Amino acid sequence: MNYDGSLWLIFxxxxxxxxxxxxxxxxxxxxVTLPSVLQRALRYAPAAALAAIVAPDVLxxxxxxxxxxxxxxxxxxxxxxxxxxxxxxxxxxxxxSALHAVRYLVGS
Amino acid sequence: MNVERGSLPSSFLSxxxxxxxxxxxxxxxxxxxxxxxxxxxxxxxxxxxxxxxMNIIVFAGTAQLGTLPLIAAEAPLWLIVVTALALNLxxxxxxxxLAPGFRGVGTAKRWLAGHxxxxxxxxxxxxxxxxxxxxxxxxxxxxxxxxxxWLLWQVFAxxxxxxxxxxxxxxxxEFMATIALIVLLVPMARVRPxxxxxxxxxxxxxxxxxxxxxxxxxxxxxxGIAAGFAAEHWEHKARKS
Numbered sequence: 001m002n003y004d005g006s007l008w009l010i011f012x013x014x015x016x017x018x019x020x021x022x023x024x025x026x027x028x029x030x031x032v033t034l035p036s037v038l039q040r041a042l043r044y045a046p047a048a049a050l051a052a053i054v055a056p057d058v059l060x061x062x063x064x065x066x067x068x069x070x071x072x073x074x075x076x077x078x079x080x081x082x083x084x085x086x087x088x089x090x091x092x093x094x095x096x097s098a099l100h101a102v103r104y105l106v107g108s
Numbered sequence: 109m110n111v112e113r114g115s116l117p118s119s120f121l122s123x124x125x126x127x128x129x130x131x132x133x134x135x136x137x138x139x140x141x142x143x144x145x146x147x148x149x150x151x152x153x154x155x156x157x158x159x160x161x162m163n164i165i166v167f168a169g170t171a172q173l174g175t176l177p178l179i180a181a182e183a184p185l186w187l188i189v190v191t192a193l194a195l196n197l198x199x200x201x202x203x204x205x206l207a208p209g210f211r212g213v214g215t216a217k218r219w220l221a222g223h224x225x226x227x228x229x230x231x232x233x234x235x236x237x238x239x240x241x242x243x244x245x246x247x248x249x250x251x252x253x254x255x256x257x258w259l260l261w262q263v264f265a266x267x268x269x270x271x272x273x274x275x276x277x278x279x280x281x282e283f284m285a286t287i288a289l290i291v292l293l294v295p296m297a298r299v300r301p302x303x304x305x306x307x308x309x310x311x312x313x314x315x316x317x318x319x320x321x322x323x324x325x326x327x328x329x330x331x332g333i334a335a336g337f338a339a340e341h342w343e344h345k346a347r348k349s
Contacts, residue, residue, distance in 0.1 A: 003154065007179070011166060013188070013189045013192075014172075014175055014192040015166045017189050017192040018166055018167070018196045019222065021193070021196045021200045022199040022202070023203065024203045025200070025204040025206070026207055027218045027219055029211065029218065041337045044302065045333055046234065046292075046296060048305045048306060048308070048329045048333050048336065049198050049201070049309065049329045049332075050296075050309075051309040051313070052312065052313035052329050052332065053325065055311065055314045056313050074287075082290060082294040089133055092137075092284060092288075092291075095283070095287040
């Protein structure tokens with residue numbers, strides 16, 4: 001497919017749509033302060049957001065929830081290694097090995 | 109108090125060193141993600157120049173991957189922009205949480221920091237940014253992982269653009285990105301209210317996955333935050349009585 005100059009306009013607009021939310025409060029800083037209750041609540045944002053991105057990825061296969069899939073098994077192994085050992089590379093090695101081992105075992 | 113021009117204060121460098129070291133292992137997760145991104149842009153039909161243009165101007169993995177099919181399908185511009193916005197809405201929450209960590213930092217550097225904000229950098233930096241007084245140290249601690257992420261993102265996307273089609277799909281390298289998110293999540297979830305926030309956030313996002321424009325993710329984050337906050341409140345009460 002060929003794209004014309006309007007593609008660059010699209011990139012700039014998407015760039016604004018992604019940078020403005022990120023920069024919002026960092027740039028406004030002390031001019032806008034969030035109430036302390038909200039600040040305390042926001043401490044839970046990263047855990048909630050990370051889980052919200054990871055969970056559907058490892059639980060859903062082809063649009064359906066499937067609790068017996070290789071990705072979920074590999075995620076379980078990654079969670080276990082990350083909780084038991086401090087070595088930061090280990091979850092990657094163990095998780096990827098588990099993914100391929102389980103796929104090989106179930107023959108998919 | 110601003111970081112002065114020309115000379116980098118030693119506390120900036122020591123902050124940068126510490127931030128870089130704590131982020132380095134997690135940054136492996138970016139490599140396959142950036143490779144996949146480059147390959148996806150190449151297979152959408154972008155020239156290498158267009159693909160790198162998007163990668164540099166947008167610099168946001170989920171928003172880039174999410175809008176590619178819309179661009180390819182010549183969807184209306186407003187829908188493309190609204191989709192990108194929805195995919196990155198979670199960063200308003202991250203930005204607000206991080207904001208106190210930028211007191212004493214100038215406006216231009218705040219814009220740069222905002223543009224470079226990613227999930228991984230946020231999760232790595234939040235705690236130290238909020239509990240350190242020295243603004244130079246904080247800025248170093250933030251910028252080192254942020255700039256490193258940017259470099260990895262550009263270099264490996266470029267490699268992905270030129271190697272699209274060579275790496276077998278069944279290697280599932282993109283799963284390393286998921287593992288990276290798990291590595292970030294596990295130490296957080298050691299505290300009970302955080303664990304509850306994660307469980308509720310994950311379950312809600314799974315159940316709401318069919319909401320339009322991936323708004324389910326935003327709703328799930330809010331539900332997770334509410335659950336964690338409620339759990340904290342409840343634990344506090346239980347301890348008092």
